[in-house]
Amino acid sequence: MKNAPILILVLILSISIPFTAAEAATVEEEQIDLQMREIAKTLRCTICQNESIWESQAELAHQMRDIIKERLMKGESPDEIRAYFLSRYGDYILLAPQKSGLNWLLWGGPFALLAVGGLFLYRTLSRWVAQTTITKQEDLPPIDDQLRKRIEQELHSRED
Amino acid sequence: MKGWHFILALAVVGLLVLFYKGLWGDPRTIPTVLIGTQAPSFSGPVVRTGEMITSSRFQGKVVLLNFWASWCLECRTEHENLLALNRRFGSNPDFVMLGINYQDRKEDAEKYLEVYGSTFNHLRDPKGAISIDYGVYGVPETFVIDRQGVIRYKYVGPLVGPAYTNLIENVLEPLLEGRPFPRS
Structure with a gap:
């Protein structure tokens, strides 16, 4: 009976450790889902008009969301993932145009005209x-x- | 009208044109950013046999990639021309044609190939990875990759009429004969 406390401790740990690991995996998945959603909201569904790939129900948008998720799980940053889509589809893929070059006209033009x-x-x-x-x-x-x-x-x- | 009035009117019109192009422009008319870049590598199962084919197998060859789907009506209009292309260039050891089946069901793709005929390999792209890697907006889309693995040409829409002739005369023949490649 001298070993009873140790046995109880081992029993508690053996039950709780798998739960902790499962919880950690769930938290990680939730974080990836959250990040995926944030990235997907900034990318345009290329076969829809002015709809993000987060909102779109199109098959292509669904596949793009899966690719974002896969890349996040590989450890790529949101900026790297956006750069990947940009390298494939060009500026059109971004819902908000980049703040560079001629695009400044689109960002600043309305304000300049208002002034x-x-x-x-x-x-x-x-x-x-x-x-x-x-x-x-x-x-x-x-x-x-x-x-x-x-x-x-x-x-x-x-x-x- | 004073000079600055004219400039102001011009700026307003210019801005409206930019907005119009940005918001309502047809993505199919937007030039691909991939022209002149290294073609993404790919692999996929052959529609009929399931055999895995990897792009590295075609190193040093001129590759014609055609994205299609069984539900795509425009693909049917160009299908006969694709078969004709393969009849014309298929015997050239430096040329290979591949179809990439886009957002389709395996059985529908198989039936399509059975009905319309097939003389070259077609790969399935069930997760859309190849299509997204090539920045495909819709089908049909055709890419030509040169011997160095660089994307040299892209055409959106069915390869019929002048588009078909242009592909042969200004893209495939120059690339296969090592002639300078004219910009089309």
């Missing part, structure tokens, strides 16, 4: 405001007695 449009609007409005003459009080025609009487009557009727 130019805003400047154009500001200049036009400024010119309109400058051209509009505000009539001063002394330039207004004088009020005759009849009109003054009418205004006073109107004011009195409102006070009542």
